[in-house]
Each structure stands twice: as C-alpha cells, then as structure tokens.
Amino acid sequence: MTPSKILSQSFTLPCGVTIRNRIVKSAMSENNADAGGRPSDRIIKLYETWGEGGAGILVSGNVMMDSKALGEAHNVVVENEEFLPELTEWANKAQRNGSHLWMQINHPGRQAPKLNKEVVSPSNVELDVIKGMFKAPRPLHDEEIWEIIEGFGTTAHVAKKSGFKGVQIHGAHGYLVSQFLSAKTNLRNDKWGGSLENRARFVLEIYRNIRSKVGPKYPIGIKINSADFQRGAFTEEESLRVIQLLTEVGIDIIEVSGGTYERAAMMGNKQKVSTKKREAYFADFIVKARRITKAPLLLTGGFRTAELMAEAIENDELDFVGIARPFAVDPFLAKGLLDGSVKTIKAGKVDTGIRLIDRLGIMNIAWHAANMKIIGEGRKPNPKLSPWKVFLKFVWSHR
Numbered sequence: 001m002t003p004s005k006i007l008s009q010s011f012t013l014p015c016g017v018t019i020r021n022r023i024v025k026s027a028m029s030e031n032n033a034d035a036g037g038r039p040s041d042r043i044i045k046l047y048e049t050w051g052e053g054g055a056g057i058l059v060s061g062n063v064m065m066d067s068k069a070l071g072e073a074h075n076v077v078v079e080n081e082e083f084l085p086e087l088t089e090w091a092n093k094a095q096r097n098g099s100h101l102w103m104q105i106n107h108p109g110r111q112a113p114k115l116n117k118e119v120v121s122p123s124n125v126e127l128d129v130i131k132g133m134f135k136a137p138r139p140l141h142d143e144e145i146w147e148i149i150e151g152f153g154t155t156a157h158v159a160k161k162s163g164f165k166g167v168q169i170h171g172a173h174g175y176l177v178s179q180f181l182s183a184k185t186n187l188r189n190d191k192w193g194g195s196l197e198n199r200a201r202f203v204l205e206i207y208r209n210i211r212s213k214v215g216p217k218y219p220i221g222i223k224i225n226s227a228d229f230q231r232g233a234f235t236e237e238e239s240l241r242v243i244q245l246l247t248e249v250g251i252d253i254i255e256v257s258g259g260t261y262e263r264a265a266m267m268g269n270k271q272k273v274s275t276k277k278r279e280a281y282f283a284d285f286i287v288k289a290r291r292i293t294k295a296p297l298l299l300t301g302g303f304r305t306a307e308l309m310a311e312a313i314e315n316d317e318l319d320f321v322g323i324a325r326p327f328a329v330d331p332f333l334a335k336g337l338l339d340g341s342v343k344t345i346k347a348g349k350v351d352t353g354i355r356l357i358d359r360l361g362i363m364n365i366a367w368h369a370a371n372m373k374i375i376g377e378g379r380k381p382n383p384k385l386s387p388w389k390v391f392l393k394f395v396w397s398h399r
C-alpha cells in the first residue's frame, strides 16, 4: 500500500467512534480568545479553515478549565456554559467537512504567568526558567484538588454539549497533571504524592470524573509525556506504568509527547540520535508503549514525511500520527498527505540564531501562533514570516 492509502484508513476507538483517517492535528494554543476567554471569531475561522483540510481529528489548543489559572493571557476558558453559543459555532464550523474537533482541557499549575493572582501546584517547587517570569506556587489543599477534578469534568461536559466530538486531558509538558506525576514537582506525602500510584491518582480521578459526565460512548484521550527529561522527575518506566493504568480504565487514545517548560523536548530539543532517522522525537518510546498497552496510540513531534508516518503505522508501532507546527504554515496539509501530493512537509524557519532564545521554545510557539492568527483573519499563512519581528513583538507584549 502507498503511504497515502495507509494514512487514509479509518480507525475505530474503544468507545466505538470511528475516525476517518490517521492524521491528527495536535494541539496548538491559539492564545487569541476574546475578553474572559470567550472563543473569538478568529479562532472559529482558524478551525473552519483547518476543517477544510482533511485531518481525522483536530485537537483544540489547550482550553483552561479555571479562569483563575491561565497558561497564557488569551486562552479560551470553559468553566461553565457561558460560552455555549460560541463553542457550538466553533464545533459546527470545524466539523462541517468530516473532521472531529476535540477539546484539549488544561490547568497550567505552576507553569502560569504572573498575570494570575495566585499560582498553585502539588507542592511549592518554583519553575526554573527565566528569573522573575513565574511566581512560586502554593501547594493545593485536598478539597481544591477535588474541585479541579470536578472542573475538568464540567469542562468536558460543556465540550460535549456544544458538539465537540471528543476531549483530551492535557497530561503532558509540565502542566498541572504532569506536575502531579513528576516526583520533582510533587513532594506531597498524602494520598496524592509519594508512590507512582499516588501521583497518578489525580489523572485517574480526572478521567473517571469526565467519563461519569460524558458517558461510555464519548472519546476521552490524554496527552502524556514519555518522560520529563529531568533527573528525579517523571521517567520512561513511570510513564509506561501510567499508560497501563489509563488503559485499564478505558482511555480512547494516548498521545505521546515529552518535556516541560524547563526542558522543551516536545519541540525536538532532546531528540535521541537513534530516532533522528525515524523523524519522530519519541519513536523509541512508542515501541515500548505498544508492547504494554492495547489502547490506541498517537505519536506527536517531528513527523515530516508521509513515508515514515505510514511506515510507523504499517509496523504496528502506532495508530495515529500527530502533526502540529506544519498545520500553522499549511492548513490544508492533511489533504496533501492523503491524496499523495505532499510527500515531505516543509518547515518554517523560525530561529533567531541566538541559542539562548531558540532553546526555550518561545520562538517556535510565537512564530507558529503568529501564523495561526493570520489564518484566523482569513489570510494566507506566511512561511517567510521574520523570526526577529515575531520575537520583538512577543517581548513587547510580555513587557
């Protein structure tokens, strides 16, 4: 079979929902909502455009489940039904041509900028990035932890009610779920900390709460780190064990990524030499995950050729390929991969050339977010957008 034929095969999830092909547009934070986190016309236009592009699943950028805990100033926030009309329009327009729109639900925990009045986390371990950019977090009380679990469920319920065809728990990249999983950021000695089983309790309770609200036939996925790439944090062995636990409770897709704000492995900064030829940053890990889980697997990070995407599916290493940044440059990318006209994806040139800046992953975020904004305004993305212009604008807006 040709790569395009392999990528075009449909797939049925454990909950019974069928996805029309193997291409997932992975989450990219739009950071472009209206006041109060209301989904803007620009975000809706962006997904309407992506919806014409042929992907099986479009995962939204991380939607905050608590307005008091924003990851960025202009995230979409869903903590009740206030934005139901906008969310419904978003779902309808994105899904008009057969893509499924899933809402990625997140709480940033300590990875929250200073605009938040207070920052919370399992323990008071401060983020070690640019000095002065983040506040020291306050450890969460037991009742607050249950409130957040309930909040994830409420957000998922609203997503379903507005027509989103699935939800994804953001359990990766150093945000709150990931902070609970990591022994470096979770120093608790109650039932939420200590052993891996205790550290995994938070995410499992979130899953159970969501499932109780959306029913057995609605897709629930998770994005999880293969590892945090830091000493004493969250290891590959631990990630494999959590994947087993999530499989046992019935998760529908496990998306594998890696890294945190402190180690931006999700953008390829920690790629092993052994996986360079296979493009995907976590290609070794997905093979290990496949051996211990029956849950559908989605691998994101680094995939750039149809041939290697299809090869990974054909070798039965994974079921879906996740692609993020290239969708900000070519919103119709999936169509090209599926009809065979795109064999190799061209990446945008986003580096400033200053190692200190480029290593942080800020440029990757800012440059691609700028192009998503352009698409949201109904214009064509600009693969030649100046990295320096984007960087200076970023600094100005965060001054």
Ligand SMILES: Cc1cc2nc3c(=O)[nH]c(=O)nc-3n(C[C@H](O)[C@H](O)[C@H](O)COP(=O)(O)O)c2cc1C
Pocket: 026, 027, 028, 029, 060, 061, 062, 104, 170, 172, 173, 223, 257, 266, 267, 300, 301, 302, 303, 322, 323, 324, 325, 326, 364, 365, 366, 368, 369
């Ligand atoms: C602008 C931007 C925003 C992102 N926002 C999110 C997000 O909200 N949630 C998430 O899980 N990953 C987010 N990511 C990470 C991507 O989903 C993906 O894991 C990463 O870009 C690697 O995949 P790629 O090589 O195909 O781009 C973001 C990446 C970029 C560039």
